[in-house]
Amino acid sequence: MALLEAKNVNVVYKVKEKEIKAVRNVSLDVEVQDSIGIVGESGSGKSTLAMAILQLLPNKIAKTTGEIVFDGVDLLKISENELREIRWKDIAVVFQKSMNSLSPVHKIGYQMGDIYRVHEPNATDKEVKERVLELFRLVNLADRVYDLYPHELSGGMMQRVSIALSLIYYPRLLIMDEATTALDVVTQGQILEEIMRLEEKLHLTRMMITHDVSVVSSTCKKVAVMYAGCLLESGYVSDVLTNPKHPYTQGLLSSFPSLTGERNELRGIPGSLPDLSVAHKGCVFADRCKKATDICFVKEPRTVKFPNSWNVSCHLIGGEDCDQLD
Ligand code: ATP
Ligand code: SF4
Ligand code: MG
Numbered sequence: 001m002a003l004l005e006a007k008n009v010n011v012v013y014k015v016k017e018k019e020i021k022a023v024r025n026v027s028l029d030v031e032v033q034d035s036i037g038i039v040g041e042s043g044s045g046k047s048t049l050a051m052a053i054l055q056l057l058p059n060k061i062a063k064t065t066g067e068i069v070f071d072g073v074d075l076l077k078i079s080e081n082e083l084r085e086i087r088w089k090d091i092a093v094v095f096q097k098s099m100n101s102l103s104p105v106h107k108i109g110y111q112m113g114d115i116y117r118v119h120e121p122n123a124t125d126k127e128v129k130e131r132v133l134e135l136f137r138l139v140n141l142a143d144r145v146y147d148l149y150p151h152e153l154s155g156g157m158m159q160r161v162s163i164a165l166s167l168i169y170y171p172r173l174l175i176m177d178e179a180t181t182a183l184d185v186v187t188q189g190q191i192l193e194e195i196m197r198l199e200e201k202l203h204l205t206r207m208m209i210t211h212d213v214s215v216v217s218s219t220c221k222k223v224a225v226m227y228a229g230c231l232l233e234s235g236y237v238s239d240v241l242t243n244p245k246h247p248y249t250q251g252l253l254s255s256f257p258s259l260t261g262e263r264n265e266l267r268g269i270p271g272s273l274p275d276l277s278v279a280h281k282g283c284v285f286a287d288r289c290k291k292a293t294d295i296c297f298v299k300e301p302r303t304v305k306f307p308n309s310w311n312v313s314c315h316l317i318g319g320e321d322c323d324q325l326d
Helices: 046-053 080-086 108-119 125-138 143-147 155-166 185-202 213-219 247-254 319-325
Strands: 002-015 018-031 035-039 062-070 091-095 173-177 205-210 222-227 230-236 303-306 310-313
Touching: 002 046, 002 205, 018 046, 018 062, 018 205, 018 230, 035 046, 035 213, 046 062, 046 173, 046 205, 091 155, 108 125, 108 143, 108 155, 125 143, 125 155, 125 185, 155 185, 185 213, 205 213, 222 247, 230 247
Parallel strands: 035 205, 035 222, 091 173, 173 205
Antiparallel strands: 002 018, 002 062, 222 230, 230 310, 303 310
């Protein structure tokens, strides 16, 4: 069952005279207890998509269209008050710098308790403290952190507090936006393992935004590849990251050390993202694609659906060639 259904989502930022099309026609289903990685290079629209799901984009400059249906409710059609009930309680987010939202002059436990009381105003002091300590244990934090100030925490502890904070109401969907990227590899690995254990325990659904394909490969069931605001390929990690069909996914994977063992030479994809404020024709990846043909510069490829929820948007894949290339 889909917990979240994004249908034809577009996000446009209006800055001065320019319109930046940061998310373009993205459709994506996230099933209950899925773990889906959103990958793509910097500026491809990953965070914008997450912020659109949370409806946290600045109204004055960002316009979101399409449908973002969470548990049957279109988040684009409800009031700010209704959204406030859903955010944090049902959909929570952890950023790289989530801790910055905490005050430096109050102890961690006190601040977390205050946040818990927003939706649980009748909880007693004892209940609040118990809840905070329960969350600490879930993310492997010592009870003593309750009485520490934010500046007394290491980077790993900070991100654990951020994760504990995001779980304070036991949300159904957890969005992690580069939440462990700044940590050393060992701490990142530990936290990701804890998250996977928590998922089982709390029946969490996770959307994981990262540049790091290897993190997705080791911690997610599914993956969606974004480029210049578009979703180019999505499906199960075991399909998409093992045998990618889209030329961009193929390039992205060859830019990373081998996911399965031996290190390959890092090659990267020559060129850079197109200017998102300039109207384009055809495939968004055409300027950098080694396989591009004439049609790629004039016609936008449609999304071809393969079995096992594997979707690919490329002229080379689909139509009459579909069966041969599958
Ligand atoms: P990164 O991996 O670097 O975090 P990203 O994939 O999350 O990148 P976004 O931050 O979503 O990418 O940005 C997508 C595009 O939208 C970029 O061109 C960016 O410059 C633009 N953008 C993002 N936020 C704003 C904003 N508040 N105002 C104007 N343009 C923005
Ligand atoms: Fe390359 Fe054309 Fe496929 Fe785009 S549609 S990825 S340009 S082959
Ligand atoms: Mg981002």
